[in-house]
Amino acid sequence: MNSDIERQLQASYPALYSHLAPRWEGAPLFECEDGWRAIVEALSLRLMPYADLGLSVTTVKQKLGALRIGIELVPGDRRIEDWTRVDRWIHEATEQSRVTCERCGDVGCMRTEQGRRHPQVLCTQCAKARGCAAP
Numbered sequence: 001m002n003s004d005i006e007r008q009l010q011a012s013y014p015a016l017y018s019h020l021a022p023r024w025e026g027a028p029l030f031e032c033e034d035g036w037r038a039i040v041e042a043l044s045l046r047l048m049p050y051a052d053l054g055l056s057v058t059t060v061k062q063k064l065g066a067l068r069i070g071i072e073l074v075p076g077d078r079r080i081e082d083w084t085r086v087d088r089w090i091h092e093a094t095e096q097s098r099v100t101c102e103r104c105g106d107v108g109c110m111r112t113e114q115g116r117r118h119p120q121v122l123c124t125q126c127a128k129a130r131g132c133a134a135p
């Protein structure tokens with residue numbers, strides 16, 4: 001995501017993203033495009049209360065076209081009893097990313113750009129702009 005959005009997310013949910021670090025020099029913190037901002041924002045809001053219990057987000061990235069969120073618990077802290085709920089929210093975010101254009105946030109579907117092997121969720125307009133083949 002662009003660095004302004006990354007800074008804003010970190011500033012809004014500092015405890016949640018305190019362990020999030022770029023995987024290499026110059027890498028983005030949130031390794032996906034801006035269109036998924038609302039999904040990440042909604043999930044952050046849900047996870048925020050758990051940050052005080054030791055939960056933090058360690059990965060936000062696009063993998064095989066969908067949003068992947070990695071979380072961890074601060075070692076020794078096991079007070080979170082409703083893991084099922086946390087798991088479900090993360091799963092829902094991933095499912096939502098599968099139908100949300102990663103570029104602009106509009107309704108999209110999984111497509112593959114010509115000459116590339118990895119799929120990406122794009123709306124019709126963004127797909128046209130990127131020269132993607134139909135799904």
Ligand SMILES: [Zn+2]
Nearest residue numbers: 101104123126
């Ligand atoms: Zn789009």
